Amino acid sequence: xxxxxxxxxxxxRRALSRAITLIESTRPDHRARAVALLADLPxxxxxxxxxxxxxxxxxxxxxxxFGTMLTEQGLRVAVLAVDPSxxxxxxxxxxxxxxxxxxxxxxxxxxxPTPSNAQLGGVARRTREAIRLxxxxxxxxxxxxxxxxxxxxxxxxxxxxxxxxLLAPAGGDELQGVKRGIxxxxxxxxxxxxDGELLGPARRTVADYAGALRLLRKRPQDPQGFPKALPVSxxxxxxxxxxxxxxxxxxxxxxEHGHLAANRAEQERQWFLADVRAGLLARxxxxxxxxxxxxxxxxxxGGRAAPAEAAHEMLDWxxxxx
Amino acid sequence: xxxxxxxxxxxxRRALSRAITLIESTRPDHRARAVALLADLPxxxxxxxxxxxxxxxxxxxxxxxFGTMLTEQGLRVAVLAVDPSxxxxxxxxxxxxxxxxxxxxxxxxxxxPTPSNAQLGGVARRTREAIRLxxxxxxxxxxxxxxxxxxxxxxxxxxxxxxxxLLAPAGGDELQGVKRGIxxxxxxxxxxxxDGELLGPARRTVADYAGALRLLRKRPQDPQGFPKALPVSxxxxxxxxxxxxxxxxxxxxxxEHGHLAANRAEQERQWFLADVRAGLLARxxxxxxxxxxxxxxxxxxGGRAAPAEAAHEMLDWxxxxx
Numbered sequence: 001x002x003x004x005x006x007x008x009x010x011x012x013r014r015a016l017s018r019a020i021t022l023i024e025s026t027r028p029d030h031r032a033r034a035v036a037l038l039a040d041l042p043x044x045x046x047x048x049x050x051x052x053x054x055x056x057x058x059x060x061x062x063x064x065x066f067g068t069m070l071t072e073q074g075l076r077v078a079v080l081a082v083d084p085s086x087x088x089x090x091x092x093x094x095x096x097x098x099x100x101x102x103x104x105x106x107x108x109x110x111x112x113p114t115p116s117n118a119q120l121g122g123v124a125r126r127t128r129e130a131i132r133l134x135x136x137x138x139x140x141x142x143x144x145x146x147x148x149x150x151x152x153x154x155x156x157x158x159x160x161x162x163x164x165x166l167l168a169p170a171g172g173d174e175l176q177g178v179k180r181g182i183x184x185x186x187x188x189x190x191x192x193x194x195d196g197e198l199l200g201p202a203r204r205t206v207a208d209y210a211g212a213l214r215l216l217r218k219r220p221q222d223p224q225g226f227p228k229a230l231p232v233s234x235x236x237x238x239x240x241x242x243x244x245x246x247x248x249x250x251x252x253x254x255x256e257h258g259h260l261a262a263n264r265a266e267q268e269r270q271w272f273l274a275d276v277r278a279g280l281l282a283r284x285x286x287x288x289x290x291x292x293x294x295x296x297x298x299x300x301x302g303g304r305a306a307p308a309e310a311a312h313e314m315l316d317w318x319x320x321x322x
Numbered sequence: 323x324x325x326x327x328x329x330x331x332x333x334x335r336r337a338l339s340r341a342i343t344l345i346e347s348t349r350p351d352h353r354a355r356a357v358a359l360l361a362d363l364p365x366x367x368x369x370x371x372x373x374x375x376x377x378x379x380x381x382x383x384x385x386x387x388f389g390t391m392l393t394e395q396g397l398r399v400a401v402l403a404v405d406p407s408x409x410x411x412x413x414x415x416x417x418x419x420x421x422x423x424x425x426x427x428x429x430x431x432x433x434x435p436t437p438s439n440a441q442l443g444g445v446a447r448r449t450r451e452a453i454r455l456x457x458x459x460x461x462x463x464x465x466x467x468x469x470x471x472x473x474x475x476x477x478x479x480x481x482x483x484x485x486x487x488l489l490a491p492a493g494g495d496e497l498q499g500v501k502r503g504i505x506x507x508x509x510x511x512x513x514x515x516x517d518g519e520l521l522g523p524a525r526r527t528v529a530d531y532a533g534a535l536r537l538l539r540k541r542p543q544d545p546q547g548f549p550k551a552l553p554v555s556x557x558x559x560x561x562x563x564x565x566x567x568x569x570x571x572x573x574x575x576x577x578e579h580g581h582l583a584a585n586r587a588e589q590e591r592q593w594f595l596a597d598v599r600a601g602l603l604a605r606x607x608x609x610x611x612x613x614x615x616x617x618x619x620x621x622x623x624g625g626r627a628a629p630a631e632a633a634h635e636m637l638d639w640x641x642x643x644x
Contacts, residue, residue, distance in 0.1 A: 281602060283602065311597030
């Protein structure tokens with residue numbers, strides 16, 4: 001049994017941090033240890049909420065206010081970020097915590113930014129394994145935050161129980177700017193900044209999105225009225241309790257009707273398949289394989305071998321290894 | 323030596339068709355034969371032109387008129403389509419030829435639609451191998467046609483010497499609708515329907531795109547003035563000769579300065595890497611592997627195994643095979 005398991009189950013946040021660092025590592029011995037640790041985790045479940053919003057919409061302020069409200073209700077909240085672009089630039093590694101200062105200091109909360117030097121596929125695996133660790137460490141709600149860049153939203157939707165889209169008040173024309181595919185994934189659209197001068201525009205935007213949602217999506221397995229659009233203000237806190245109530249109502253309904261469990265089972269199956277593919281491709285990531293790839297790639301670029309022929313030779317070589 | 327090689331080099335169109343059918347096959351014996359055939363092809367090169375345009379822009383009419391003009395100049399023209407969505411629906415399999423009736427009957431031209439039942443990765447490999455076959459079969463220009471759906475355009479740009487974007491006349495606001503990434507790939511933007519009442523709007527659109535191109539892209543290795551925007555009319559033929567002149571000028575310049583060869587060398591290296599990855603993943607596509615994946619996937623979905631653990635078991639099993 002891994003030495004991290006006991007403190008993790010005892011809700012030690014440092015153990016959780018160390019366990020996430022372990023699953024982020026690509027070193028083979030770390031990976032083997034991570035696989036064993038994950039297999040030993042108990043089947044404790046949190047509500048997994050995906051949250052997407054473009055920069056400027058007030059996502060950090062929302063998470064800060066929403067997360068703090070949940071902790072005041074006695075719930076433990078973990079926040080994980082999926083932002084492949086910031087992972088590349090390294091920009092928001094410290095940024096995430098400084099943007100959510102109150103929540104970061106809250107003993108009922110845990111915030112973990114996007115790891116550095118990760119690719120989209122790597123971020124995906126790391127995040128879904130981190131969700132499992134957070135669940136085992138006793139968190140009740142896991143918020144998986146992402147920016148509005150298409151692929152990362154699909155990825156987050158595929159690891160959540162609920163998907164929430166946070167938007168800014170907008171003129172009717174701007175509704176077009178939200179991609180249809182992303183609207184279709186949303187269970188709940190929250191229009192932020194519904195306070196002061198923007199209260200009127202925010203309410204109109206809610207009505208516009210509510211209309212668009214009715215046209216765009218019918219999920220026969222969801223209760224009447226979903227997907228929904230609601231106004232919120234992260235700044236004043238207005239609407240946050242109502243938003244949480246709606247999320248819980250939808251999650252409860254899905255749980256009672258078996259949809260939540262069925263959805264998770266299918267997600268786990270897809271993760272398994274993704275892991276197998278990643279594991280196969282990892283065979284190209286050894287020093288010997290990289291040398292061989294470079295050598296054959298040079299022959300192809302130099303016109304001394306056809307791509308398909310060189311690929312055949314590389315695959316033969318891989319088959320002969322170990 | 324493959325029995326298709328001699329008639330292919332003798333410019334027999336039926337042999338070319340059969341060779342493309344061979345490279346489209348996923349049967350292992352067909353694949354081995356295809357790899358050998360591709361390795362035996364002489365290094366004859368055509369000008370590879372990628373052409374993208376959304377439905378309704380007049381792409382088929384343009385290819386019909388442009389291709390016919392090239393054949394009248396004594397050039398042999400091959401047209402390949404990359405349309406993963408039509409591949410899925412099976413919709414345009416016959417459609418491509420009926421949309422370009424004159425060119426389809428022209429003995430100097432060869433039109434091959436998207437294969438059915440193909441995925442994006444499969445379409446990519448099939449298309450770049452088909453380009454090589456067309457070159458060996460004596461075609462001077464290979465047009466690779468795609469629809470404006472993002473990923474397929476990147477894929478086509480990665481197998482071309484030149485990338486041309488065909489657009490419709492538009493109001494200034496609509497320029498926003500063309501994604502920045504696609505504009506950045508374009509060497510030449512052609513604004514179609516520059517005839518009759520649309521001549522004025524088309525000219526204004528050309529000026530707008532020309533301005534946008536200057537802002538968006540600087541390629542120090544290209545000659546002064548590129549990327550360019552030009553008006554054309556596929557219906558009247560106006561501007562087609564000028565468009566061809568510009569394409570040739572850019573290709574000649576790149577050839578003389580070594581950029582064309584360097585670009586192809588890098589493309590071939592990337593194809594080799596893509597083939598290796600596809601070959602590794604093909605190990606999951608045997609009856610025994612599919613059974614195993616289904617069995618382990620059920621265990622994961624049923625909560626009897628963790629995804630990472632089951633993936634580890636699957637990879638062990640694959641390592642023990644053959």
